Amino acid sequence: MDCTPEWRNVVAAVARGDTAAQYQLYKRSFPYGLNVALHYCSHRQEAEEVLQDAFVKAFRHLESKGAVTHFKPWFRRVIINTAIDAGRRKKSVWDHANLLLPQPATNLAEQELNTQNLYALLQYLPPRYRLVFNLFVLEGHTHPEIAKILGISVGTSKSNLFKARKRVQQLAPPYFLIDKQFSNG
Numbered sequence: 001m002d003c004t005p006e007w008r009n010v011v012a013a014v015a016r017g018d019t020a021a022q023y024q025l026y027k028r029s030f031p032y033g034l035n036v037a038l039h040y041c042s043h044r045q046e047a048e049e050v051l052q053d054a055f056v057k058a059f060r061h062l063e064s065k066g067a068v069t070h071f072k073p074w075f076r077r078v079i080i081n082t083a084i085d086a087g088r089r090k091k092s093v094w095d096h097a098n099l100l101l102p103q104p105a106t107n108l109a110e111q112e113l114n115t116q117n118l119y120a121l122l123q124y125l126p127p128r129y130r131l132v133f134n135l136f137v138l139e140g141h142t143h144p145e146i147a148k149i150l151g152i153s154v155g156t157s158k159s160n161l162f163k164a165r166k167r168v169q170q171l172a173p174p175y176f177l178i179d180k181q182f183s184n185g
Helices: 005-015 019-040 044-065 071-089 115-122 127-138 143-150 154-171 173-184
Strands: none
Touching (some): 005 019, 005 044, 019 127, 044 071, 127 143, 127 154, 143 154
């Protein structure tokens, strides 16, 4: 996405303050950005708010510091950091209602666990568990790195990851039946 000369020209134009280029960058990056934000937010509206804030931060940074070499990975980091900041602001009012999940359909075991299903399951995790899970599993961070990013202890990071994995297994037992069969045999 961000390797073509045309793409680099758009990012460079944004860095010069070109509002038409900002709109073009926004339009081109929105689907990607929303996908990233949805991994770290409880629902679409929250993800859109995080993404909007991330675009504002990105435009300000580009205008003050100049164009970045590889926009897409840089923008991903901006979105993730913005989502983490938003989570910190809401820390005292976590929505525990998302722990209540409707019972899975009887044919759920017949369906394949694909990426979309996994992301849907992650939406039912408490935000702290989801953040640690995403940073460890999806982003590949270590527990010391996660602890530093989130301002928690390494032990808390490990505990949250353990609890997140356990909760995902509780939410989707049909997906994990195969694992149990192999581990017992």
